[in-house]
Amino acid sequence: MELVKVQNIVKHFRKQKGMFGAFETVKAVDDVSFSINEGETLGLVGESGCGKSTLGRIIIRLLREDSGKIFLNGKELTALNFNELKPLRRDMQIIFQDPFASLNPRIRIGAAVAETLEILKDEDAVRKAAKMLEMVGLPSSAFSKYPHEFSGGQRQRICIARALVSRPKFILCDEPVSSLDVSVQAQIINLLKDLKDELGLTYLFISHDLRVVRNISDRVAVMKDGKVVEIADNETIYKYPVNAYTKELIGSVQETGKEL
Amino acid sequence: MARYILKRLLLSIPILFGISLITFAVIHITPGGPTVVQSQMNAKMSPDSIAKLKTLYGLDKPLHLQYLNWLSRLARFDFGESFNDNRPVTEKILERLPATLQLNILSLLLLFLIAVPLGVYSAAQENSVFERLFTSLSFVGYSIPAFWLALLLMLFFGVWLQWLPISGMASVNAANMPPVLQIYDSIQHLLLPLFVSVFGSIAGLSRYMRSGMLEVIRQDYIRTARAKGLPERDVLLKHALRNALLPVITIIGLSIPGLISGGFIFETIFAWPGMGRLAYESAMSFDYPVIMGVVTAGALLTLLGNLFADIAYAFADPRIRY
Numbered sequence: 001m002e003l004v005k006v007q008n009i010v011k012h013f014r015k016q017k018g019m020f021g022a023f024e025t026v027k028a029v030d031d032v033s034f035s036i037n038e039g040e041t042l043g044l045v046g047e048s049g050c051g052k053s054t055l056g057r058i059i060i061r062l063l064r065e066d067s068g069k070i071f072l073n074g075k076e077l078t079a080l081n082f083n084e085l086k087p088l089r090r091d092m093q094i095i096f097q098d099p100f101a102s103l104n105p106r107i108r109i110g111a112a113v114a115e116t117l118e119i120l121k122d123e124d125a126v127r128k129a130a131k132m133l134e135m136v137g138l139p140s141s142a143f144s145k146y147p148h149e150f151s152g153g154q155r156q157r158i159c160i161a162r163a164l165v166s167r168p169k170f171i172l173c174d175e176p177v178s179s180l181d182v183s184v185q186a187q188i189i190n191l192l193k194d195l196k197d198e199l200g201l202t203y204l205f206i207s208h209d210l211r212v213v214r215n216i217s218d219r220v221a222v223m224k225d226g227k228v229v230e231i232a233d234n235e236t237i238y239k240y241p242v243n244a245y246t247k248e249l250i251g252s253v254q255e256t257g258k259e260l
Numbered sequence: 261m262a263r264y265i266l267k268r269l270l271l272s273i274p275i276l277f278g279i280s281l282i283t284f285a286v287i288h289i290t291p292g293g294p295t296v297v298q299s300q301m302n303a304k305m306s307p308d309s310i311a312k313l314k315t316l317y318g319l320d321k322p323l324h325l326q327y328l329n330w331l332s333r334l335a336r337f338d339f340g341e342s343f344n345d346n347r348p349v350t351e352k353i354l355e356r357l358p359a360t361l362q363l364n365i366l367s368l369l370l371l372f373l374i375a376v377p378l379g380v381y382s383a384a385q386e387n388s389v390f391e392r393l394f395t396s397l398s399f400v401g402y403s404i405p406a407f408w409l410a411l412l413l414m415l416f417f418g419v420w421l422q423w424l425p426i427s428g429m430a431s432v433n434a435a436n437m438p439p440v441l442q443i444y445d446s447i448q449h450l451l452l453p454l455f456v457s458v459f460g461s462i463a464g465l466s467r468y469m470r471s472g473m474l475e476v477i478r479q480d481y482i483r484t485a486r487a488k489g490l491p492e493r494d495v496l497l498k499h500a501l502r503n504a505l506l507p508v509i510t511i512i513g514l515s516i517p518g519l520i521s522g523g524f525i526f527e528t529i530f531a532w533p534g535m536g537r538l539a540y541e542s543a544m545s546f547d548y549p550v551i552m553g554v555v556t557a558g559a560l561l562t563l564l565g566n567l568f569a570d571i572a573y574a575f576a577d578p579r580i581r582y
Contacts, residue, residue, distance in 0.1 A: 060487055082491075089489035102480035105579055106502050116488045146578040162484070 002071075003202045004036040004059065004170055009068035011054055028054040029065075030226035038169070041196065041203040043217030043234075045210055045249070051226040052206045056172045059204065060094050061085055072170065090120055093163035097175035099155035103147035109133065110143035113162045120166060132165040133158070136191060153184035157191065164195060173205045177212060189216055210253050214238060222246045264582035265571065272563040279559040280334075280552065284327050287551055294343045294546040295319065317343055317548075330552060339556070340549035342542070349553035352538065357520065359429055360527070360534030363450065364519045367457040375462045376508070379469025383477060383504075384496055394466075401463035410456045410529045417452065425449050427531035453530045457523070465511065472504040506577055513569025517561040 011029040016022075028051040036042045044052050057063040059070055061077055070077045072092060077085065093116070096102040103112060110129055117125035133142055136157040147155060156176060163171055173192065177185040193216060195201060207213050213220055214234060221231040222245065230243040241247045295313045314320045318329065333340055339349035382394045418426035425431065425448055434445050476482065477500055485495045520535060527536035535554065542550035574580050 057483075062483055062486055086489045089487070094484065094487045096480040096484065098480060102484055104481040104485075104499050104503065106577065107499075115485075115490070119489050148579040159484075 003038040005071040007069040027226040043213035043220040046223035090166040092170040094172045132161040136161045339553035375465035379466040383473035398463040513565045516565030
């Protein structure tokens with residue numbers, strides 16, 4: 001069953017060259033359509049600047065699209081205003097790349113995690129937040145500490161707890177392991193996999209790292225210059241890439257000698 | 261924390277020593293001197309009486325002895341006596357302090373009340389017409405020299421419209437007025453200096469606030485707060501402002517010495533009887549003890565202001581521990 005459906009999404013940015021220069025249109029997302037099934041992980045790969053983060057932010061409603069539609073669980077998100085969207089925020093959350101930038105340095109961990117629920121007027125917010133922190137493998141003492149007291153991997157665990165505390169159905173992972181050491185990357189990937197099975201989650205996993213995407217995804221979409229050029233099963237796309245760009249992308253990783 | 265404060269206080273002793281030494285050297289290197297000022301226009305002054313004057317002020321002794329003498333009196337919290345009227349320097353400073361404090365505390369309060377919200381608002385409205393207007397206006401405001409603006413305002417409001425007095429703290433006959441009119445009179449005198457002193461600083465502080473806010477707004481934790489469904493107002497005031505205000509602590513710390521020292525040019529233009537004018541007058545008449553006193557007090561307050569800012573940081577930012 002489809003959980004997320006992206007239909008003909010377009011987002012252009014107008015950029016001016018200098019103060020008096022001509023306007024230039026950057027097609028960040030150019031007529032993109034796909035859907036993500038419930039319980040599935042869709043990997044979204046592409047080089048930096050190809051529009052994958054922009055697309056992610058449109059899906060999660062952090063950015064407004066120029067045209068197109070987004071559906072979550074059959075509801076059209078693109079037709080809702082801020083207040084109508086609020087209860088639906090419970091169902092979709094985001095994990096960012098840099099765990100040092102994505103935690104407010106002046107807010108304690110427990111409060112940061114509980115805030116998601118407090119916005120939703122959940123009276124049991126504190127207890128649920130503490131339980132969630134435990135679930136991502138943090139000691140119970142973490143609750144009243146500040147972000148700077150944790151390592152990068154631990155901070156990413158906090159961000160995961162914050163995203164999952166409202167028991168969402170859909171998680172947007174925007175390069176969640178790209179700024180971590182390789183050994184920590186594996187830990188976080190495994191944690192994300194475990195939590196997915198345990199809580200029945202659906203991921204859109206954005207990354208430029210093909211090895212990471214292959215490890216976690218069921219299907220992979222390849223994006224270039226704002227367009228999805230190929231979308232296929234994990235095994236198929238690595239073994240029998242059709243699109244020239246996909247071949248190039250996979251070839252470049254194989255050339256460096258790293259095992260895919 | 262207590263150890264850190266103690267360390268900083270002890271460290272400030274050599275710094276103060278250095279500042280006083282440099283000031284002392286500079287004012288004695290400067291051509292001219294108190295005896296020159298008092299004697300060159302007076303044909304009746306004989307070399308003999310000039311020498312007598314020098315002995316009176318202690319200027320006949322070698323420089324290093326003069327400095328040590330000054331230091332040893334300072335150690336007993338004695339800044340010495342003014343060359344001009346022989347009154348204790350401490351007394352002269354305390355007499356001028358209220359005027360400067362009144363003006364500067366008011367202007368600092370107004371400055372923060374206006375500049376912080378202005379900067380935050382303009383950051384929140386990035387790329388809007390308001391923001392562009394704000395950016396260009398603040399650039400103009402930043403570039404206008406205070407003395408020029410002061411003169412223009414004096415000409416406009418004081419001379420042409422005759423609405424406001426152009427200088428001083430009170431009218432000549434203020435003492436004979438009923439209390440209500442006295443207050444009205446001093447407010448009238450306060451308006452122009454206050455406006456000029458706030459105006460120049462608003463541009464700087466609000467642009468500082470704006471760039472701090474913009475930097476914080478681009479962080480992922482602000483995006484996360486938005487993704488959680490937090491209303492934009494809460495995102496800005498609860499998450500962003502608290503972080504963007506941190507650097508302002510430094511500015512407050514740095515403005516503490518300014519509270520006491522006053523502006524030289526500014527107070528002179530408005531004939532405001534404050535510390536800045538005292539420093540200016542004493543510099544013009546080579547009143548060494550007063551210059552030394554004003555500079556030392558200013559240096560001490562600068563060091564204390566910095567220390568205060570660093571301590572405040574530790575309370576405001578959980579990442580900082582001493």
